Amino acid sequence: MAKLANLTVSPKGEKKLVSQFEETLKTVEVIKELNTEGVEPISQVTGLTNVMREDEIDEQRIIKIGDYFKVKAIFNNE
Amino acid sequence: MNKLTEESILSLVSKLKSKEIFPDDIMAECQANIIKFNPKINAFITEVKPEIKGIGGLLLGIPYALKDSYVTKGIKTTVGSRILADYIPQYSATVVEKLNNNGALLLGKTNMDAWGHGASTENTDFGIVHNPWDLSRVAGGSGGGLAAAIASRMCLFGIGEDTGGSIRNPAGWCNITALKVTYGRVSRYGCVAYASSLDTVGPTAKTAEDCAVVLQIIAGRDPFDATSSNHEVSDYVGGLRKDIKNIKIGIPKEFMAGELILAAAKEFEKMGTTVVEVSLPSLKYAVAAYYLIAPSETSSNLARYDGIRYGKDRSNFTFESVRRIMIGTYALSAGYYDEYYKKAQKVRSLIINDYKKIFETCDVVLAPISSESATKPGELLDDPVKNMMADVYTVTTNIAGIPSLALPCGFTQDGLPVGMQLQGKMFSEDLLLRLGYHYQQVSDWHKKIPDL
Numbered sequence: 001m002a003k004l005a006n007l008t009v010s011p012k013g014e015k016k017l018v019s020q021f022e023e024t025l026k027t028v029e030v031i032k033e034l035n036t037e038g039v040e041p042i043s044q045v046t047g048l049t050n051v052m053r054e055d056e057i058d059e060q061r062i063i064k065i066g067d068y069f070k071v072k073a074i075f076n077n078e
Numbered sequence: 079m080n081k082l083t084e085e086s087i088l089s090l091v092s093k094l095k096s097k098e099i100f101p102d103d104i105m106a107e108c109q110a111n112i113i114k115f116n117p118k119i120n121a122f123i124t125e126v127k128p129e130i131k132g133i134g135g136l137l138l139g140i141p142y143a144l145k146d147s148y149v150t151k152g153i154k155t156t157v158g159s160r161i162l163a164d165y166i167p168q169y170s171a172t173v174v175e176k177l178n179n180n181g182a183l184l185l186g187k188t189n190m191d192a193w194g195h196g197a198s199t200e201n202t203d204f205g206i207v208h209n210p211w212d213l214s215r216v217a218g219g220s221g222g223g224l225a226a227a228i229a230s231r232m233c234l235f236g237i238g239e240d241t242g243g244s245i246r247n248p249a250g251w252c253n254i255t256a257l258k259v260t261y262g263r264v265s266r267y268g269c270v271a272y273a274s275s276l277d278t279v280g281p282t283a284k285t286a287e288d289c290a291v292v293l294q295i296i297a298g299r300d301p302f303d304a305t306s307s308n309h310e311v312s313d314y315v316g317g318l319r320k321d322i323k324n325i326k327i328g329i330p331k332e333f334m335a336g337e338l339i340l341a342a343a344k345e346f347e348k349m350g351t352t353v354v355e356v357s358l359p360s361l362k363y364a365v366a367a368y369y370l371i372a373p374s375e376t377s378s379n380l381a382r383y384d385g386i387r388y389g390k391d392r393s394n395f396t397f398e399s400v401r402r403i404m405i406g407t408y409a410l411s412a413g414y415y416d417e418y419y420k421k422a423q424k425v426r427s428l429i430i431n432d433y434k435k436i437f438e439t440c441d442v443v444l445a446p447i448s449s450e451s452a453t454k455p456g457e458l459l460d461d462p463v464k465n466m467m468a469d470v471y472t473v474t475t476n477i478a479g480i481p482s483l484a485l486p487c488g489f490t491q492d493g494l495p496v497g498m499q500l501q502g503k504m505f506s507e508d509l510l511l512r513l514g515y516h517y518q519q520v521s522d523w524h525k526k527i528p529d530l
Contacts, residue, residue, distance in 0.1 A: 005407040041423030045479030051304040
């Protein structure tokens with residue numbers, strides 16, 4: 001799991017982590033006993049969908065150099 | 079004499095306008111308190127010497143502090159973690175821009191559990207925060223530094239961040255007033271993410287009135303945060319004095335409401351409200367759902383901190399954060415996703431429905447904030463299950479997205495503060511603040527200050 005999360009765990013911390021990990025899992029596992037058949041999962045509470053911004057240039061968000069504006073480089077320096 | 083730090087924001091603003099006092103006077107008091115008390119409390123990670131400038135603004139000359147989870151242009155922003163110990167942002171959070179544009183003066187960035195991971199401000203790389211009411215105890219968390227700073231009058235107000243109780247838990251343990259807003263009420267732009275579907279930005283101050291003044295400025299849609307809401311911003315300050323007669327207050331029978339909470343309910347009844355019993359049957363599963371959703375989202379949000387472009391590498395995460403990231407990684411991994419993360423999202427629906435039902439029979443819910451008063455260092459940090467359970471009364475509102483106002487409601491026999499919370503429907507901040515304002519007209523818990 002640590003590898004998957006790109007984390008390094010010291011051998012000393014490993015033992016404590018394993019036991020705390022198990023304890024935590026045991027605590028959250030109570031949700032398994034709840035019957036959620038037919039219940040829709042919900043990932044956010046705003047009620048907003050497909051929030052778009054106006055298709056306008058926001059002058060505040062562009063870095064201007066004279067009459068040009070800055071974009072990410074597509075060629076290397078060399 | 080003086081003690082400007084005991085006055086309300088509105089009173090100070092009017093005195094500043096009439097030139098009865100000057101910004102330097104308030105600042106001098108706050109800075110004197112920081113010099114005197116901060117060495118004992120450790121509320122600040124970074125102190126800022128503000129430049130008093132500007133000619134206008136609703137908060138002109140009012141000093142404030144920020145939980146160190148908000149990016150501030152040119153000012154170190156650590157989120158309580160060694161990973162960002164030297165990180166200097168190139169822009170400021172929307173909430174910071176709004177306050178500064180209104181003349182508020184930033185005094186410093188306050189200590190917190192790293193990434194918001196904690197309920198005691200022990201999981202910080204900058205030393206634990208000591209509770210101003212008892213220095214041998216913790217201040218609560220994750221925003222312990224901010225709550226302690228306001229309790230010891232180092233600033234007039236502050237901005238906290240609440241994902242599962244991080245504004246309200248320390249408010250209760252430090253005897254101050256603080257608001258967890260409706261999800262989307264205040265822009266999260268520039269707030270370092272803990273769990274994006276739960277994070278909220280809210281005011282912390284001495285009174286409900288002060289919180290209303292601050293919310294008035296920071297609330298509203300922000301084009302930089304697509305989850306911020308277009309919902310109309312109420313007149314929070316103007317609405318405070320409106321009548322509260324016939325408001326129905328519900329107390330969920332699943333909550334262990336102690337003597338002090340019940341005494342507060344009696345006070346509300348005297349003011350013409352009615353108190354009824356309601357039920358939140360899914361409470362038992364709320365902590366579990368929260369401790370699957372929040373770690374899952376944090377494992378994803380913190381995946382970007384690899385030290386390549388900025389910050390230090392991943393070996394600098396604290397033990398507590400490592401565990402949370404790993405639990406989240408586990409809950410999201412193939413084969414376990416349905417069993418854990420998706421299941422938790424279904425439980426989230428059930429909790430939302432429970433609240434919908436509750437608000438058919440009452441206008442607000444009165445609840446405890448914590449099941450105990452401020453703990454000693456080590457009590458929570460060394461016991462992950464206890465640490466999780468400390469959030470049992472606060473996480474439900476984040477899961478449902480609804481607002482909740484934390485208010486002082488008394489003291490334990492040992493002299494430790496006890497807080498309560500008023501929870502309401504989506505975007506009912508005006509009602510919560512109004513109830514809080516009325517309660518604080520008939521009670522003086524919020525006026526008590528620690529003997530430091």
